[in-house]
Amino acid sequence: MKPSESTDPAPHEPNRVCDVVVVGGGPIGIETAIEMRRNGIDALVFEAGPLGHTISWWAPQTRWFSSNDRISIAGVPLNTIDQAKASREEYLNYLRSVVDQFDVPVETFSKVDKIEARPDDPRRWQVQVRSKWIEASAVVLAIGGTDHPNRLNVPGEDLPHVDGYLREAHHYHGRRVLIVGGRNSAVEAAIRLHRVGAKVTLSYHREELPEASIKYWLRPEIDGLIRSKAIEALFESRVTAITPERVDLDQTLPDGRHHTLHMHFDDVLTLIGYEQDKTLFKQLGIRMEDPGGKPIYNDETMETELPGIYVAGTAVGGTQSSKYQVFLENCHVHAAKITKHLLEYGIGSRNTDAKRQAKPSATPELNRQIEMNPES
Ligand SMILES: Cc1cc2nc3c(=O)[nH]c(=O)nc-3n(C[C@H](O)[C@H](O)[C@H](O)COP(=O)(O)OP(=O)(O)OC[C@H]3O[C@@H](n4cnc5c(N)ncnc54)[C@H](O)[C@@H]3O)c2cc1C
Structure with a gap:
C-alpha cells in the first residue's frame, strides 16, 4: 500500500x-x-x-x-x-x-x-x-x-413506586414505605421519613446494622427507633419480588428456617449503594x-x-x-x-x-x- x-x-x-x-x-x-x-x-x-x-x-x-x-x-x-x-x-x-x-x-x-x-x-x-x-x-x-443506584435484580424493580433515590421527604407523609438497605443512605432515609410521618419498615440482609458505615450521630437514633418499634426492622431479610400490590421478602428466622413475608407498601426505596x-x-x-x-x-x-x-x-x-x-x-x-x-x-x-x-x-x-x- x-x-x-x-x-x-x-x-x-x-x-x-x-x-x-x-x-x-x-x-x-x-x-x-x-x-x-x-x-x-x-x-x-x-x-x-x-x-x-x-x-x-x-x-x-x-x-x-x-x-x-x-x-x-x-x-x-x-x-x-x-x-x-x-x-x-x-x-x-x-x-x-x-x-x-x-x-x-x-x-x-x-x-x-x-x-x-x-x-x-x-x-x-x-x-x-x-x-x-x-x-x-x-x-x-x-x-x-x-x-x-445499585439494583436488587428482582422482578418489579422498575415499577413507578420503586426508587433508588431518596427525594423530597415531604412526599412520604402518611405513606407506608419500605426502605431496603442498612448503611448511611438507608438509615438516614428511615429516620427522616419516620420524622415526616411515614410508616417505615427497614429491610436489611444482615442480622444487625453495621457498626461502621453509619454517621455516628444517626446510630443512637436509629437504634432507639427500632427498639421502640417506631421503625419496623426486618433483619436477615431480602426482597424477592415487587408488584403494585405487595412486596415479597424472604427472611431467615433465628433457628435458620426461612419464611416468606407478603407485605403492602405504597413506596419502596432501594438504598443499597x-x-x-x-x-x-x-x-x-x-x-x-x-x-x-x-x-x-x-x-x-x-x-x-x-x-x-x-x-x-x-x-x-x-x-x-x-x-x-x-x-x-x-x-x-x-x-x-x-x-x-x-x-x-x-x-x-x-x-x-x-x-x-x-x-x-x-x-x-x-x-x-x-x-x-x-x-x-
Ligand atoms: C448521600 C451521599 C453523601 C456523601 N457524603 C460524603 C461526605 O460526607 N464526604 C465525602 O468526602 N464524600 C461524600 N460522598 C461522596 C461524594 O459524593 C464525593 O466525595 C464527591 O461528590 C466526590 O467528588 P468528585 O468530584 O470526585 O465526584 P462527583 O461529585 O461524583 O463528580 C463527578 C461528576 O462527573 C460527572 N460525569 C460523569 N460522567 C460524565 C461524562 N461522561 N461526561 C460529563 N460529566 C460526567 C457527573 O455528572 C458528576 O457531576 C457522599 C455521597 C453520597 C451519595
Missing part, C-alpha cells in the same frame, strides 16, 4: 481546541480545572448534569459527613451560618460561588460521549460532546463513582482492577497507562460497594499532582509538542490504597 493510501480515518474537525478537557463538574473536577488555570493551562470542564451533579441529587438538606474544611476546594473557605457541617444546598451554593470567583469554564448538561486519540497524532485527544469535537493534549476523568459508570474507561481500554473496577493509574501523576489520560477524584476508587475508602477529602491532592505532571511536559506552554514527544510512557504501577481518614 502506498503511504497516501492509509486506512486511518481522518481526524474530526475540532469545534474547540484547549490544553486539557476535564470530564466531570463535581468538586474535584472543578478544583483540578482551577489549579490548572492558575498555572496557565487552558482547561475546560464538561459536566453531564448540573454543576455538582452528584450532590444535586442528594435529598434536600442532607448534610455532609465530612467537616467543612475537608470538603472546601481551591483554598476557598466553606463557612456555614451555624458552623454545622454543610448541607447539600449550602455546598451547591458554595460550588457555584467558587466557579464564578475563578471564572471556570464549565459546560453543564454536556455529557462526554466519546474520547479517542487523533488518528494522525496519538498524543492528541479528541473528545465528543453531542455533535461537537474538542481537541486537547490531555483529558482528566473526574467522573466520580456514584452514577447509578451506587455503581460507577465505566463506559469511558472501557471505551478507552483503561485497565481496571478488582474490587470495584478501579482504574489503573500512576499514583505519583494520576496518569493512566494511556499517556495524556488522567483520573481524579473519587473516580479512582471505582465502585466502592462496602467500606468507602476514597472520599472527597482525600482526593484534593490529585489536582496538584496532575497539574505538576502536565507542566513538566510543557502542557500549557508554547513548547507542548516537543516536550510531549520526549515523554516516557506512564508507569503501570498498581494503585496504592488510599487510607480512609474521616473526621469523627
